[in-house]
Amino acid sequence: MNATIRHITVDCAGEPYELARFWSALLGRPVSDEDEPGDSEVLVEDPADGPGLLFVRVPEGKTVKNRLHLDLQPTGRTRAQEVERALALGARQLADHTLPDGRGWITMADPEGNEFCVERGEQG
Structure with missing residues (x-):
C-alpha cells in the first residue's frame, strides 16, 4: 500500500482562520465547518476528495523563500x-x-x- 497526501500544511504566524479564508476565496473551496476564528488549525477542504490545505499557527514568522509552493x-x-x-x-x-x-x-x-x-x- 502507498501513502496518500491528506493535507498540504502551511505554517502561519498570524490567524490561521483568516489565511484559510483567503485561500478559500482564491480556490473556491470551503473552510471546514468544524473550524472557526481563533482556532490554531483551520482546514480548507477539497470537495473532490483531494488533499486539503491545512493552516497551522506557529510561533515564528516566515523568514526565507518557500521550498514548496x-x-x-x-x-x-x-x-x-x-x-x-x-x-x-x-x-x-x-x-x-x-x-x-x-x-x-x-x-x-x-x-x-x-x-x-x-x-x-x-x-x-
Whole structure:
C-alpha cells in the first residue's frame, strides 16, 4: 500500500482562520465547518476528495523563500484576470515571469508572504 497526501500544511504566524479564508476565496473551496476564528488549525477542504490545505499557527514568522509552493492555473479566466482577483483578495505580486509568447508565470504572495504562482489560464 502507498501513502496518500491528506493535507498540504502551511505554517502561519498570524490567524490561521483568516489565511484559510483567503485561500478559500482564491480556490473556491470551503473552510471546514468544524473550524472557526481563533482556532490554531483551520482546514480548507477539497470537495473532490483531494488533499486539503491545512493552516497551522506557529510561533515564528516566515523568514526565507518557500521550498514548496502552489502553481495555480486559472479556469474560465486569463492569467491577468486571476492575478487581479488575487490582488483584490489581499495577495501581493512579487515578480512577472511572463514570456513574449504568453508562457510563463507570475509569482505572488498570500497575506502571510507564502509564495504561489499563477500560470497561463485556459483563456490565456
